Amino acid sequence: MNCEEIRTVIPRYMAGESDAAEAVAMEEHLASCRQCAAELEADQRVDACLREAMLEDEPDTSAVIRHVVARMEHVPWWQRYFSVGMPRFAAVGALVLLVFFVGRGVYVHQAENNIAMAAAHDHYMDLVVLKRTDWAYSGAPSAAFVQTNFPEMPDLVHMITPAGGSLEKVRLCSLKGTHYAHFVFQTPQGEVSVFLRRAPGEDTYKPGNVHDRSNGLEVAGFSSQSFVGAVVGQDGLVPAGEIAAQESRAL
Amino acid sequence: MRAAFARLSPEHQEVMHLAVVEGFEIREIGEMLRIPTGTVMSRLSRARAQLRAVLEAVRPSHKEK
Numbered sequence: 001m002n003c004e005e006i007r008t009v010i011p012r013y014m015a016g017e018s019d020a021a022e023a024v025a026m027e028e029h030l031a032s033c034r035q036c037a038a039e040l041e042a043d044q045r046v047d048a049c050l051r052e053a054m055l056e057d058e059p060d061t062s063a064v065i066r067h068v069v070a071r072m073e074h075v076p077w078w079q080r081y082f083s084v085g086m087p088r089f090a091a092v093g094a095l096v097l098l099v100f101f102v103g104r105g106v107y108v109h110q111a112e113n114n115i116a117m118a119a120a121h122d123h124y125m126d127l128v129v130l131k132r133t134d135w136a137y138s139g140a141p142s143a144a145f146v147q148t149n150f151p152e153m154p155d156l157v158h159m160i161t162p163a164g165g166s167l168e169k170v171r172l173c174s175l176k177g178t179h180y181a182h183f184v185f186q187t188p189q190g191e192v193s194v195f196l197r198r199a200p201g202e203d204t205y206k207p208g209n210v211h212d213r214s215n216g217l218e219v220a221g222f223s224s225q226s227f228v229g230a231v232v233g234q235d236g237l238v239p240a241g242e243i244a245a246q247e248s249r250a251l
Numbered sequence: 252m253r254a255a256f257a258r259l260s261p262e263h264q265e266v267m268h269l270a271v272v273e274g275f276e277i278r279e280i281g282e283m284l285r286i287p288t289g290t291v292m293s294r295l296s297r298a299r300a301q302l303r304a305v306l307e308a309v310r311p312s313h314k315e316k
Contacts, residue, residue: 008292008293008296011270011296015276017278043303046299046303046306049302050267050302051272052252053252053256
């Protein structure tokens with residue numbers, strides 16, 4: 001490997017994720033190239049300083065993120081059912097049962113949860129961890145934003161505002177490759193995110209509820225005549241049904 | 252360091268936070284953010300280069316927040 005190739009894969013090497021061949025090639029190169037070795041050391045210093053600075057007094061949100069990511073991960077079926085130590089025939093039998101009796105249900109449940117997982121991730125990354133400031137709109141309700149993006153729904157903000165809540169900020173975002181409008185409301189009990197996209201006529205999407213009891217997180221989705229949406233907030237603070245009902249009544 | 256981190260673009264903050272502070276694998280970050288692993292690695296490289304430049308400039312007091 002030359003210097004350029006080495007620098008491309010340094011992040012993977014630093015993360016300890018290089019395969020054996022790449023690690024050997026990297027170590028051979030670093031032993032003979034002071035510049036790349038210095039580059040790696042400098043990057044390691046940066047990581048150490050960042051870790052030190054960020055972990056000093058930041059609230060620990062890692063449990064929430066790990067929970068969400070664990071639910072997003074697709075574990076290969078053979079790993080899930082052959083790594084628990086049961087005899088092979090029993091595992092095959094269990095798989096056959098799974099496919100015939102609950103396989104479709106599990107698949108559908110997982111698919112339905114995708115948007116809820118993505119919404120939970122987005123809510124926490126942007127509001128809790130990164131505290132992003134690149135919101136399209138922040139302040140009083142933006143009639144212009146709604147008119148541009150939901151021209152057929154002039155009462156949209158009213159319909160999706162949780163009880164006692166007020167709109168804080170809004171932007172367009174991408175969840176699982178689909179574009180959504182992300183609204184953040186302040187309620188007396190805490191922040192609630194509402195993710196909306198227009199529903200195609202034949203859409204029957206009904207994402208399930210997801211709870212993270214230890215962190216008090218709840219995510220729920222809904223389909224109405226005009227919207228597909230997900231709501232994220234503290235446990236007991238997710239009025240997905242109310243929003244869908246209000247929107248249906250308004251039509 | 253926190254001030255330097257805050258000046259990174261949101262995309263660079265995101266991958267650095269997940270990789271360095273949270274300890275996620277590059278593959279996991281790619282899945283979470285729905286971007287290729289090559290993009291995760293290039294963002295990490297660019298973010299580290301920017302933070303390195305700040306550290307070099309303020310050394311030896313770089314540990315101060």
